[in-house]
């Protein structure tokens with residue numbers, strides 16, 4: 530659980546994104562702390578992906594601010610934001626299927642560390658460091674023994690683990706995970722939840738996920754969005770009994 534005296538790794542204030550007349554994300558405040566999995570839930574179209582895309586720098590905010598470890602990164606483009614310590618995974622699988630598991634990880638480590646994408650193969654010292662980072666990330670993600678396998682031959686669950694490992698290879702402090710459990714079976718889900726639990730150490734984790742049972746098990750804090758607006762933020766126990774959430778989102782569902 531969070532030490533309330535510690536500053537958040539990432540702070541979002543009044544974050545808003547408009548698409549023409551539609552306000553997809555409306556005046557959102559969120560604090561992400563190291564040691565916490567902070568889940569963002571909401572029905573389809575609630576604004577979760579738009580929020581995560583603004584936090585990673587892939588789309589610009591219409592207004593509001595994002596700070597990373599006290600520095601304003603609101604206007605910082607995605608590649609710089611990644612270098613500054615914001616890692617993300619995507620809803621869709623983004624691995625290079627014909628490369629080995631290790632090569633996939635090494636590429637993200639190397640691209641992250643190099644000044645220019647055209648110099649990623651140049652510097653030998655650089656390469657050695659990237660290899661170390663890739664191996665450490667694979668091992669942390671539970672894929673150490675699969676390093677030499679062709680990524681495309683992995684199971685769906687292992688591919689999702691690899692995406693998390695690729696993210697870890699960039700040595701982020703904030704991890705933005707977009708539906709890491711999508712399409713997983715029960716066993717794969719358990720493995721990923723164990724990994725997420727472990728990743729809290731050293732990272733602030735933001736999790737966008739539709740699997741409510743998993744969210745209520747793993748999250749330390751949950752933010753609920755409806756039509757772009759935050760209607761509640763609290764612990765799973767607080768969210769479970771929040772009358773606004775029950776009416777607006779959870780409906781009849783029980784999360785005992």
Ligand SMILES: Nc1ncnc2c1ncn2[C@@H]1O[C@H](COP(=O)(O)OP(=O)(O)OP(=O)(O)O)[C@@H](O)[C@H]1O
Nearest residue numbers: 548551552553571572573574575576577578579580
């Ligand atoms: N590039 C865009 N242009 C116009 N409207 C957009 C764009 N991206 C998202 N929207 C709209 O913004 C709203 C929020 O979409 P968003 O994808 O962020 O929701 P979400 O909570 O991630 O949904 P889901 O759970 O289905 O992924 C939706 O009404 C969507 O149609």
